[in-house]
Amino acid sequence: MFSKTKNEIVHLKSKKEIETLFAAGNHFGKAPLKLVCSVGDKGLGLGFGVSKRLFPRAVDRNRIKRLMREQFKLIRASEEYVVFCGRGFIIYTAKELPTLDALEKPMKELIRRWRSLVEGP
RNA sequence: UUGGCAGGCCUCCUUAUCGCUCUGCUUUUAGUAGAGAGGAAAGUCCGGACACCACAGCGCAGCAUAGCGGGUAACGCCCGUCGCCCUGAUUUUUUCGGGGUAGGACUAGUGCAACAGAAAGCAAGUACAGUUCGGCUGUAGUGAAAUCAGGUAAACUCUAUGCGGUGAAACGCCAUGUAAACCAACGUUAAGGGUAGCGCGCCCAUGUUGGCGGGUAGGCGGAUAGAAUACUGUAGUAAUGCAGUGUCCAGAUUAAUGAUAAGGCACGACAGAAUCCGGCUUACGGCCUGCUUUUUUA
């Protein structure tokens, strides 16, 4: 069992788990991003996705997913970050290639709403 | 100096911090060391390896290829060579250089041929001339092609050669217990099912039908050392083969290469592995070598 005090990150791998997340989770949208999340107690599980229809080339999709991972890493390393648990999947919905700075505000906003869902009633 | 063609090579580099995937070691909270996309990884146009269906057999159908010789595991790929076509030099021919070429057979059969033309093929026959007086010969005229064994097969077709099908989401193993589960009925050598176009043949009593139970996109294998690659020698015009020595070079499975700071230069194009190889095609930045062309100077 993972320790709850550590901010362990698990890759969302199971297709079954992702399907239940999309069917029963909460959906939040913010500018170029969309978050599908749920409340859990076994650490933090994350996944990142880009539509193949919006970006036909694999190079662009890889680039966006790397930028999103990098931005989440930066947020997690900052001082104001508070550890919480759950399952989340972040999707990029815009049509233009983003920069790292452009992802900071929407992702912070999505994480704040997710955390309020976890800590709320 | 400009452009083109052919061949070869490279695909930003260095340092620091944080972070990702795999492997080894220490220890199992974690730490540490090493490795980490391409020439096209792409399109999926061909050929194979591999797996299952009978270690895939025979015939028909179907598909593919097409001078000749060689290379290869194999090919529709590659090399050499002949013919044909285009182009340049020389120029009467000839010869030489470069490029292209699906290039078997209309003396097996069938079909097609606009316009023009007498006539485009079971024939018919214009004008003029010749004549051995035989609708025999020649010329003219139309056309891409005109009794010439006519043209056309990237028309059907024929000949030769090759090809069984499916496709890693194949396939094997594991789970709590069988992994071809169990029960009932039917059937008794005939019918049915299995091979995914058809027939034969082959296989199945572990059959067919119904009922009931378990599992369900969970995990492991397949899965990365190979028709691999570098150098040297050697056979060959070449493609390529053989021998010796050395090297290990991604292995993910919502799917790993990024961010920040500093410096340098050519200021970074096309673009991201998903079972693996050999080719083809397409996209695209730079350097070197050889040939050719334009301009300037002598």
Place this chain on the structure above:
RNA sequence: GGGUCAUUAACUCAGUUGGUUCAGAGUGUCGCCUUGACAGGGCGGAAGUCAUUGGUUCGAAUCCAAUAUGACCCA
């Protein structure tokens, strides 16, 4: 990962033994007529490298190959 189709005027579509008659139809668009004016109607016109490139052929929208774009199917 594997397969099957399609592309013709601004739009929706026809176009087969390749052929002077093959580049057409409807809607739209433009001009004229009809009306005091409009709608409607009538007459006439323009609009196309047949997706791109190459090949076969005397001749290609049509046959062959490659490329580009779009759609769909298996899971």
